[in-house]
Amino acid sequence: MTSSFRGASADAVATLTDELGGAVSGSPETATTVAGELFSVSQTLRTEGPLRRFVTDASLPTEAKTGLVGQVLGGKVSDATLSVVRSAVSRRWTSAGDLPHALEHVGVVSAVKGAGDQAGRLSDELFGFAQTVKDTPELRDALSDPARTLEDKARLVHSLLDGRALPATVTLVVQSLAGTHRTVSVALAEYQKVAADARNQGVATVRVARDLTDAERDRLADALSRQYGRPVHLNLLVDPTVLGGLRVEIGDDVIDGTVSSRLDDARRRLAG
Template identity: 50%
Template sequence: MRGVSAEGMADSTKRLESLAADCDAEQLGAELFAIADLISREASLRRAMTDPSASTAAKSGLARAVLSGKVSEPTVEVLATAAGARWSSASDFVHGLEQLGALALVISAERAGELSELEDELFRFGRVVAGDPRLRDALTNQQMPLEHRQALVSTLLEGKASRPAVRLAVQAVGSRGRSFATAIEDSQELAAERQQRLIALVRTAIELNEQERARLGDALSRQYGRDIHLNVVVDPTVLGGIKVELGDDVIDGTVAGRLDDARRRMAG
């Protein structure tokens, strides 16, 4: 987000973090997701809460009037702060509420000491979906009712992943303005940011053992000056070596990469 939306997001995030310290963060996240869904459906409510001509007090008051007694008080206060802020567009407002809900769930995992597990659970499920065309098509098929697609995710993950991971994956199916894969990646990045570390996607022809992972993680940490969380994908097409993608940086030490480079030079 940019401009006034970035300011609104920053103010809302600060309010959420202060309230999450003394409330059920998982409940807060689930309720914010439900509110984002509601406001996305209700055009009149969405317009009223993002009306640039209305005062901060009026929009915050509307949020309290609509939801007081229906959700927890911390959720009402986060929504009131978000509604009172300025947003570049109504879609930014809804997306902001989704991001706030995701942050609350990440905070709940952090409290339980399960942030690393949450990152891994989201990554693994993202890879399962990416590697299964039928499942991917089922989750992205707009002809299928959203609640059915979300129920499918819940069924697949129930008992196999933490509650925050299940909620985040379910919400990713119906995320507005983002693909399922992007929504999952955004939640992973939120978890990484809470631990002040970066995420590296590593492609390798064979699985790395613990010592190899540790050496690679240490080398990348020294290079970037931050702790690094490795997401390792076994990809036989790389033939040998490894390829690391970290943000906009790509370090290609694979056999396939060297062969491609040689072909380009010969063709030139």
């Protein structure tokens, strides 16, 4: 998210995000392609220290940096991706490590644009896959096994999601394997936040004892949207440990209206 960047890097990310909109406007396919290419460039910059230091060196002429990018990437990525990367290396960065992180961030935004009007489905699929990983030890172990190659793990993801999820979802889940975040689940949670920010939304995780009807979901989403001043996307978790009511986590806020919470409050008052 842009809030993780500071100073010049935050300004650069905001500019790149705006420029991305023009580069992929009206073409979901281009946006998804650009996302994957930006992830690849980001990984290259993480692993190739000399290249990263050269293109983030503020003392070097912009022409030298953009020229090198053209030599390295020309013919290997789309014109839209090359335009974004050239713009990125022409900007100032608070630290050299911010550049690959920024390109990953902009790649996530591009993947969201690739989902088009199905961005809500994208968020649901990211959350759903993260829950599947959490609830399936065999899958979690397979995706975190250092002995398995990234390509092998990506093939596993494709076998699970191709034809069942949006291409943008598959792109983001594969990127979550890259190791830039502590775990796959942490990466997917971060990507969902970026997706929500790109659509000016908040994200609420709602734990309930039973599934909500569509009408109940709509009422809850409307209430939270009014309270927080912007649309809120709901991640719904049916949790058998919840005794009636619901528990809402949105950002750093927790709204606990469960029976168990009220019982705990009553016990504390009696004990006091």
